[in-house]
Amino acid sequence: MKELRLMKGNEAFAEAAIRAGADAYFGYPITPQSEVMEYLMAEKPYERTGMIVLQSESELGAINMVYGAAACGKRALTSSSSPGISLMQEGISYIAGSELPCLIMNVVRGGPGLGTIQPSQSDYFQATKGGGHGDYRLIVLAPSSVQEMFDFVSLGFELAFKYRNPVMMLSDGVIGQMMEKVELSEQQGRLTNQQIDELYPWATTGKKPGKERRIITSLELDPGRQEKHNLKLQEKYRKIETTEVRYETLHCDDAEYLLVAFGSSARICQKAMDLGRSKGIKIGLMRPITLYPFPYSIIEQLSKQVKGILVVELNAGQMIEDVRLGSHDRIKVEHYGRFGGMIPSPVDVLYAMEKQIIGG
């Protein structure tokens, strides 16, 4: 008895938040993700599950509300698009420094600056290399379908609470706006305050008599202690790198040429791969699902098998740096990208593969 629905990516994300038992969503409207809050407000999640939905005065307000709720051990989330995510970087750095779990979705649009409202993947560096100030990492999930816009919400919360770390879903205007069939999962219950107290001994829920008070802070003026805190964070990131890598491979077993792409680009590449194979060119596709931790080892493995790699991104060449690191420049690794909201067709991708990798 599957519950199926035709939904926009942004709507699937919003419905998933309610069904994942989220406690609070805070956001500020920005194209192309405004449907998230519109859907939530129309659905009245405060009646369905008791979930709080609040439109803040800015993205600064939204991310700091997420901080406050997350510090209470609540499942808090927000969503925005590129310029708004830039504003949130201050809060994200504090949330990472204070080791709080939360979910942030970026429905990426083209930049820099106000840029465009059209889809792009130009926030890869910002999402995967830290984004704000200080040495920190976000766990970054890259949905490439409306189904994954739904599924990655509960996965994101699971990872966020497992590691006490912010999780970002790096989506884009294509995935956010397009409609696809979604299989909905069942409603999960929200945790009670008592459950939160038992599960999260760090959460500020009010000091219990005879117990130590709980403080959520990212401040430590003593350099020795601050270094220790940083080392602890780095240890956590190494653990994430060894245990949470996720990717998908298609036709890689016999591949002579490899396409590497995430999110909406991977959907275009899938078609380009099929077109290539129909012409007798053995193309495989590797799609990173986690952009951090990046699947370096599968790149390394495949770089020993294939003759060349084409990295396809809706940007000027960002993930290609990680692909090159993984391949150790053993083989030719080239980038093909469009930006500013332009989207290549599968034919464009196949042509680039033939020209830049096979013929090059």
Place this chain on the structure above:
Amino acid sequence: MTQNFDIPEIRTPENLVYKKTSVLTDNVLHYCPGCGHGTTHRLIAEVIEEMGIQSEVIGVAPVGCSVMAYNYFDIDMQEAAHGRAPALATAIKRVFPEKFVFTYQGDGDLAAIGTGETIHACNRGENITIIFINNAIYGMTGGQMAPTTLPDMPTSTCPYGRDVKIMGNPLKITELLAMLPGTYYVTRQAVHSPALVRRAKKAIRMAFENQKLDRGVSFIEIVSNCNSGWKLTPVQAIKWLEENMLPFYPLGDLKVNGELVKKSE
């Protein structure tokens, strides 16, 4: 410097007339001697103890001199980014409507970098308490100009005095917030004399009691001194406060029970 002020023969139960509230920790305050932060901390802690709500309070510390306020209150606390305390408090109160939530903020935090968060939390009528310490200067960073620095008052970033034509006017944010429908109680207090301390404590008590009513923000400005930043001795600083700060920032209630207080001239 290493005198022991403890005199056991005096410290006997029958002589005990006053004692440190249990809601303050034993950590030594890092505030400069003569500063109003310590007194205000104590008043908040006493109110929490007297109301018996220690396990029900969540506080939010700012960035500024009181950035480490969480070292002194024996309650659960969160440390906000500069100016963002009202956003955190909004979320805390919304996920825990039954708890008592307060922010503790200085003038730079609340009235400069956090103006947006302050105004919108107040305008939404969040059911929280905001304690605002106004000493007209940035103390922690070494005495720079604040949004509340008085006209012609010198600071390290206006060493020849605040020229309002160039640097803009001091912001009377408390008057501004009193006009918003979301504020329920707005008052301006001070803590540099015993009578004022008693009055300020009553105001803080009311601000916390108001949270039970769910009527909106209770906002308390404390006009304080910064003898270090003002380059004055504590005694001179209090005199300067009375002669310069209080005429510009007059003490008293601005809004009570959601009604603006009419000034009787």
